[in-house]
Amino acid sequence: AGGKGGGGEEAEALRTQFRNTAYWSPQVTTGPDGRATVDITLPDNLTTWRTQVRAVSGDTLVGEATDEIVATTPLLVRPALPRFLRVGDEVTLRTLVRNATDVPQEVTVTLDADGVEVEGDAEQTQTVAPGESGDFAWTARATAEGTATVAFRATAGDLADGVQIDLPVYLDVTPETMSTGGVVEDQSAIEAIYLPGYAITDRGSLDVGVQASIVGALESELSELRPFDEESTVRTASRVIATIAARQAEGYEGDDVFAPVEDDLRRLQAIQRGDSGWGYCARYCSTDPVVTAWVLTAFGDAVDAGWDSPNVQWRQGITSIRQRLDRVSDVANPVDPNEEAFLLYAMQQARGGEVLANTLRSIYEQHREELTPWGEAYLILALLDSSVEPDDAMVRGLVSDLNASVIPSANGNHWEAAPLYGSIESNVSMTSLVLRALAQVDPEHPLIEETARWLVAARNADRWHSDVERAQAIRGLGSYAALTGERQGDFDFRVLLDEDNVMDGHLAVGRDEGTSSASVRLPLSGITPGEVHRLAFERETGAGRLYYVLNLRYVTPAAEVESLSRGLSVAHEYTLVDDPDRPITEARLGDLVRVKVTVVADADRKFVQVEDYLPAGLEALDTQLATVPDDVRRQLEEERRDAVVGDGDGIKAYAPWYGWYWSPWDQTDARDDRFTLFATELPRGVHEYVYYARATTLGDFFVSPATAEEGPFPEVFGRSDSGRFSVVR
Structure with missing residues (x-):
């Protein structure tokens, strides 16, 4: 990749297509001489590509070969960006530009960013020594949900390179769930539906279910x-x-x-x-x-x-x-x-x-x-x-x-x-x-x-x-x-939201009867925040009872939200690897941060999912990979030795990265913006989980509340406080 300065050539030098696998084919047929040719268009990654080929003949002779292809350019743009942003984040948009020539180069980098507000001039120039990298940085702020498109274009004489990356920008929201239920016998039942004025109605739903028998078959x-x-x-x-x-x-x-x-x-x-x-x-x-x-x-x-x-x-x-x-x-x-x-x-x-x-x-x-x-x-x-x-x-x-x-x-x-x-x-x-x-x-x-x-x-x-x-x-x-x-339930029913019929039908119970339940998912577009709406359940004359259940799910702005505990409590704490007893809200670029998630269950829970949302300046480490740094592995070993199994009050600490060590968490997922824990059975008591994240991006970032929810019972829910976390030099 490369090109000369100038509008047309600069556009050609802008790299946008990045993939981890350049080409894969399950089967390629060779000619009689045992040779085969394939044409491959490499993605825009400037890296070392590893090629692997495995062959088998008709008479079961086998073989394999490995080779490498290096894709590079004398002027190389290497963005140092987060994987995502949240509305309200103040981030440093950085790129390193490597001079791979044997002479100093005066490098000019131009930033073109959509979806974020950038401070200062879009163009910066500095001299980069041979074999060294220059650090170019701009301060920016994420102000709206959507996608931020960030493009760096670098030129040095006849040399040029450019990279464009899209970053998702998430709105700072936290989920809310309300549930209730009731029974209709002789008279109609009415439930009041209310969304606070600050509720966001373009996501979420009102789930309504009715049954003629909660016992079922x-x-x-x-x-x-x-x-x-x-x-x-x-x-x-x-x-x-x-x-x-x-x-x-x-x-x-x-x-x-x-x-x-x-x-x-x-x-x-x-x-x-x-x-x-x-x-x-x-x-x-x-x-x-x-x-x-x-x-x-x-x-x-x-x-x-x-x-x-x-x-x-x-x-x-x-x-x-x-x-x-x-x-x-x-x-x-x-x-x-x-x-x-x-x-x-x-x-x-x-x-x-x-x-x-x-x-x-x-x-x-x-x-x-x-x-x-x-x-x-x-x-x-x-x-x-x-x-x-x-x-x-x-x-x-x-x-x-x-x-x-x-x-x-x-x-x-x-x-x-x-x-x-x-x-x-x-x-x-x-x-x-x-x-x-x-x-x-x-x-x-x-x-x-x-x-x-x-x-x-x-x-x-x-x-x-x-x-x-x-x-x-x-x-x-x-x-x-x-x-x-x-x-013996056998009757007609209908459900009204204000004056609108949202569901009706006939319910019957018995071995040879028809449907005994019905449900509908309503969007929140028909519910005005700040106003009270009436949801009426009506049952026509007939034997039996009408049971109903409501689950109202919506999201609200997460900024300055307070913690909430409805059967589950969750909290997270950041510390440095070499000082695990002192909570922090700031780390230096490159620091390894220890994240401890604490979940308290007030009763035995089933199918629990915990999501700990990362600030955009941190990137979670997958401790099962061979790329884990030695200092992290030493810390894991120390925590394994120090891990304590509690008595009847639950678990005080875990070393969950060791397969033999008991933990209620059946699965853990390290994602771009969160670390997720899953537990089929979560016993009553206190449970902790520790994972690690690297401080990779300078800035001041919003920390969304961690959440915990019991799948079958959405009203069993907990969240932590929101906050801010900074990454400095």
Whole structure:
């Protein structure tokens, strides 16, 4: 590349096409002499191109060759620009011009920039020594969103070179998400839609969804519990529980309810052990009281559904459970009160003829403070099964405890607790148990509907992992469907935004019916910021309920925005590699900056994405590449040695660049303008991630807020403060 001074030649010298791969072909056929020729037009990159050829003959002879092609020019323009800009950035537009001749050259560089405001004269001249580079710089400011086109043209006598680069200029915005939901029975429901006056409406949406049943078709979940050889006892019992609950919810009656699992019930009878209990596996596992209790629960559900068997040996499983409960007198290893509540519930399910109300009452009186939500729920269910009235003071106290420990969100309520060793319960199954308990105590309890909504959302987010989770969730949602009668839903509906009809149709629920849900995504162009709009949900006469959910997404200017925490908190901190304890807002050109991202989850979260936006003057390093500098590798090794795994409060530090070191982050992406973290499962607690970035561009840059969001629940969201970061000489 090169040319003489002058308008036409200068235009020809402007290089604009840059690619990493100049040419690739999967197959080139040679002539009889084994030679082949290809014509290649090289891109405008002035660099060393590496050519690789691999050959194979018809009789499987193979070979390869490598060569290099150097593309250069005696006067070489090398721009030192950021990969992007943000509105409000003050940046130094620099280029180095190398004099590859053996004599000094008087070099003139002209800057032509669109999309940014440049200070000073567009032309600069300086003498560049042979074999050296001159540094040419202009101060500029990004003032509008779009694309900045920057062109440097250098001339020195008959020598010339030029480069043109396009830079994206991003608007300083931060996302906002609002979610809500409700139900329409006899009268219309109206939601107020309001965007603040500073909201930007050309991006974002209002998502509206309606359903005739939030439970959906529970039978479809049974395929996840299909039998296979040598399956565990827990899976077999879970399939019995889930199948009975799903078929009852779908309206089956009599023998049709339990007929699909009669073989499973016979198998459970056949693998009962000599001590009357059941083990996790059929042949070699020792009897386990928790597994035994789960099997008894399955038998109890089958009996309630009408199953009758002449073989009642399974009821003797109570003996195995009683042996476990006798350990209560063992001061060193007492039974956990939550487990005890579950075991007593299972005994009640087995219809042992014992009066357990007094034992259950003693758990409440002696261990109330130790009970977690799943223990409280099992205790409520067992008490009600022991003929204790729903308005009993003990039952009311347990419900009050559940009310106090609920974790609410716009898309539903759920409960969590630290896992108990040996337990088969999880947060999903625990929430399902609470739903059943609340429904039996008070069908009008205000938490019931939103708890069912959370379970459905968890199902859609692939949170039903284990066999027990699936069985408990189907059981809980089945009881909710029976309570509300929503399985008979059949009605017309419409949704109005102010006076405009934005969605209408017919919803019906049932195995042989039509559509049970509908949705629409509305642009924000029909919503005026600063004004209140009305979104009305109308349901025509007919059986069932209309459920609706709204997700409003929009963006606002990010300048001087404050941090926000709605279930997730996120913050980032910049330090220097050699001084990791002192936060900075300024670095020198060429410095290596250590970026620490801290995420706090107030509950176990699923499908979390964290985006830490870089200032334009920093460029993230991919620590997996061989090009990582030695000083960075030394720092990584030091942090690996110092990394600490926290206790029950979460993780205090990570060395995530080492594959063997546990981290919740399943994937990390270093992009031009951000560093992104993905976690399928993010446990409750504090989590940190460290990455590195090089200070590559002089200027004063806007730092957009880092954001964190839980995918299935967009209202679970957090962001950090915005700020500024400077790169100086």
